[in-house]
Amino acid sequence: xxxxxxxxxxxxxxxxxxxxxxxxxxxxxxxxxxxxxxxxxxxxxxxxxxxxxxxxxxxxxxxxxxxxxxxxxxxxxxxxxxxxxxxxxxxxxxxxxxxxxxxxxxxxxxxxxxxxxxxxxxxxxxxxxxxxxxxxxxxxxxxxxxxxxxxxxxxxxxxxxxxxxxxxxxxxxxxxxxxxxxxxxxxxxxxxxxxxxxxxxxxxxxxxxxxxxxxxxxxxxxxxxxxxxxxxxxxxxxxxxxxxxxxxxxxxxxxxxxxxxxxxxxxxxxxxxxxxxxxxxxxxxxxxxxxxxxxxxxxxxxxxxxxxxxxxxxxxxxxxxxxxxxxxxx
Amino acid sequence: xxxxxxxxxxxxxxxxxxxxxxxxxxxxxxxxxxxxxxxxxxxxxxxxxxxxxxxxxxxxxxxxxxxxxxxxxxxxxxxxxxxxxxxxxxxxxxxxxxxxxxxxxxxxxxxxxxxxxxxxxxxxxxxxxxxxxxxxxxxxxxxxxxxxxxxxxxxxxxxxxxxxxxxxxxxxxxxxxxxxxxxxxxxxxxxxxxxxxxxxxxxxxxxxxxxxxxxxxxxxxxxxxxxxxxxxxxxxxxxxxxxxxxxxxxxxxxxxxxxxxxxxxxxxxxxxxxxxxxxxxxxxxxxxxxxxxxxxxxxxxxxxxxxxxxxxxxxxxxxxxxxxxxx
Numbered sequence: 001x002x003x004x005x006x007x008x009x010x011x012x013x014x015x016x017x018x019x020x021x022x023x024x025x026x027x028x029x030x031x032x033x034x035x036x037x038x039x040x041x042x043x044x045x046x047x048x049x050x051x052x053x054x055x056x057x058x059x060x061x062x063x064x065x066x067x068x069x070x071x072x073x074x075x076x077x078x079x080x081x082x083x084x085x086x087x088x089x090x091x092x093x094x095x096x097x098x099x100x101x102x103x104x105x106x107x108x109x110x111x112x113x114x115x116x117x118x119x120x121x122x123x124x125x126x127x128x129x130x131x132x133x134x135x136x137x138x139x140x141x142x143x144x145x146x147x148x149x150x151x152x153x154x155x156x157x158x159x160x161x162x163x164x165x166x167x168x169x170x171x172x173x174x175x176x177x178x179x180x181x182x183x184x185x186x187x188x189x190x191x192x193x194x195x196x197x198x199x200x201x202x203x204x205x206x207x208x209x210x211x212x213x214x215x216x217x218x219x220x221x222x223x224x225x226x227x228x229x230x231x232x233x234x235x236x237x238x239x240x241x242x243x244x245x246x247x248x249x250x251x252x253x254x255x256x257x258x259x260x261x262x263x264x265x266x267x268x269x270x271x272x273x274x275x276x277x278x279x280x281x282x283x284x285x286x287x288x289x290x291x292x293x294x295x296x297x298x299x300x301x302x303x304x305x306x307x308x309x310x311x312x313x314x315x316x317x318x319x320x321x322x323x324x325x326x327x328x329x330x
Numbered sequence: 331x332x333x334x335x336x337x338x339x340x341x342x343x344x345x346x347x348x349x350x351x352x353x354x355x356x357x358x359x360x361x362x363x364x365x366x367x368x369x370x371x372x373x374x375x376x377x378x379x380x381x382x383x384x385x386x387x388x389x390x391x392x393x394x395x396x397x398x399x400x401x402x403x404x405x406x407x408x409x410x411x412x413x414x415x416x417x418x419x420x421x422x423x424x425x426x427x428x429x430x431x432x433x434x435x436x437x438x439x440x441x442x443x444x445x446x447x448x449x450x451x452x453x454x455x456x457x458x459x460x461x462x463x464x465x466x467x468x469x470x471x472x473x474x475x476x477x478x479x480x481x482x483x484x485x486x487x488x489x490x491x492x493x494x495x496x497x498x499x500x501x502x503x504x505x506x507x508x509x510x511x512x513x514x515x516x517x518x519x520x521x522x523x524x525x526x527x528x529x530x531x532x533x534x535x536x537x538x539x540x541x542x543x544x545x546x547x548x549x550x551x552x553x554x555x556x557x558x559x560x561x562x563x564x565x566x567x568x569x570x571x572x573x574x575x576x577x578x579x580x581x582x583x584x585x586x587x588x589x590x591x592x593x594x595x596x597x598x599x600x601x602x603x604x605x606x607x608x609x610x611x612x613x614x615x616x617x618x619x620x621x622x623x624x625x626x627x628x629x630x631x632x633x634x635x636x637x638x639x640x641x642x643x644x645x646x647x648x649x650x651x652x653x654x655x656x657x
Contacts, residue, residue: 058554060550060553060554089556089557089558090556091556092553092554092555092556093554093555093556093557094556097554097555098551098554100547100550100551100554101547102547105546105547105548106547106548106550106551107548107551108548108552108566108569108570109548109570110346110569110570110572111569119555119557119565120555120556123555123556123557124556155346168551171555172555
């Protein structure tokens with residue numbers, strides 16, 4: 001399968017929230033492609049629009065106040081934004097599945113794990129009765145839950161956090177979707193479980209030839225698992241590259257700042273680097289480049305403060321939205 | 331191997347309901363009250379069936395035949411008496427546990443029959459009230475917007491009318507009303523009146539719970555799995571508030587029994603069958619003649635079921651509400 005076999009193509013997606021304080025432009029002009037069988041990471045700090053992007057793909061933005069105001073989401077050749085709600089429901093959970101950050105709360109507390117998996121199977125596959133239960137048990141076994149025959153009968157509160165996330169993954173994968181959106185799947189878990197879950201996702205991805213859109217703020221997770229990375233800042237894509245070039249030669253000052261603020265093995269420092277300031281309010285973004293108030297160059301350059309840089313390719317497959325992308329050296 | 335099996339048995343999953351029942355069982359008072367309520371329910375069921383057998387199949391079940399003249403009028407409780415039954419000439423000896431009323435009918439039988447009337451009315455009214463209140467509350471809470479506005483407006487309007495007046499108005503209008511070929515007779519009008527007027531509180535409660543829960547992650551997750559609104563609302567959200575409906579049902583039951591008593595007392599309830607309210611109403615004139623037992627029988631019957639239901643509902647809420655769970 002070639003790299004040009006694009007499964008999902010998000011083109012100029014814009015999602016706005018019409019609030020009492022004003023229009024919050026949560027996602028602006030975001031574009032990226034996910035090839036089939038690929039794992040792509042969407043990175044950024046809290047509130048930069050990464051979750052809204054993922055919810056927009058599934059058209060799960062609460063409306064009102066949210067609305068997808070522009071762009072296209074091409075999945076397997078059809079624009080998801082033009083589908084009827086009925087057709088969209090057939091895609092959700094079946095072709096595109098999603099797992100969430102909080103395994104504690106994203107399972108329904110009054111139903112057993114088995115019931116919840118079987119419901120998805122019944123809904124999309126039309127498999128009923130014992131066959132559906134067998135499939136549910138098989139899925140639980142696949143995601144590495146010990147004693148699945150007993151676990152299907154259990155309620156979410158009887159499982160640990162890691163097991164619940166595994167159960168969520170089992171549920172999401174029960175209809176073998178071609179795209180899995182994982183919205184911070186490891187954030188609520190402790191570090192050893194995080195590693196196991198990521199391992200599991202990678203294993204299942206290669207087994208099922210599935211694409212994964214991994215949403216995270218953890219660059220460690222990205223380096224370990226993803227093939228390409230999209231960095232978002234203040235509702236826009238600021239850098240897009242494959243993992244090697246992003247970690248090897250980050251071009252955007254924001255990405256550089258993020259990487260500098262990571263602790264490194266063998267490095268003895270009293271304090272980690274930080275990016276000064278905080279994420280701008282989406283109702284009132286700064287003029288020009290949105291990162292300029294926090295940027296070491298942009299804070300001094302009037303050009304950065306006045307004009308917003310476009311996302312430009314600096315190398316094949318490496319695009320950056322910064323006026324200094326070409327000439328800037330670390 | 332044996333150790334592993336024992337451990338597995340110990341770790342047998344305990345469902346929400348079996349867990350709640352186990353905790354309820356530990357409370358002796360609650361269990362006592364449960365059995366009292368169950369006894370009333372069984373009695374009501376027995377009298378309901380017995381009544382049909384007596385009326386349609388001419389069976390002889392003395393305890394159900396409340397309109398039989400068992401003795402002279404106004405006999406004291408625990409009194410032996412001699413009387414001449416209707417259509418007969420020779421006298422007959424009798425004994426009455428709870429005395430007789432002005433017609434010579436047994437107070438005990440009337441009080442027992444009253445239990446059937448009250449339980450039937452409370453049960454049917456609860457069902458009607460749940461069938462109206464729960465779906466309306468769920469729709470209002472889930473869809474918000476104009477659906478919510480309309481439903482809230484409707485129940486607020488209904489709620490501004492004083493309850494007893496509204497109940498009386500419904501009872502008066504419904505009694506003898508014709509719906510298609512059927513004429514609303516006896517207790518049907520009573521439980522329709524109570525059911526149609528009492529769903530507001532439940533509706534408001536369910537609406538609030540749905541508003542609270544529809545933002546939860548499992549609802550988003552369900553939507554991401556491709557569930558429709560209808561499915562999310564009725565198969566994901568409502569099961570989560572089921573315990574609230576159940577608790578509300580048991581709390582309402584008492585107030586519905588009271589509502590039935592009030593309506594009968596005012597002469598708007600069932601008139602051709604005994605009911606506790608009618609007995610208390612009759613006792614108004616009797617008390618002047620020192621006939622206290624009819625009043626006492628009805629009052630004690632109401633008192634016991636009310637107390638038992640209240641204690642039981644309280645315990646039920648403690649056991650079913652996960653937030654109040656104490657082990």
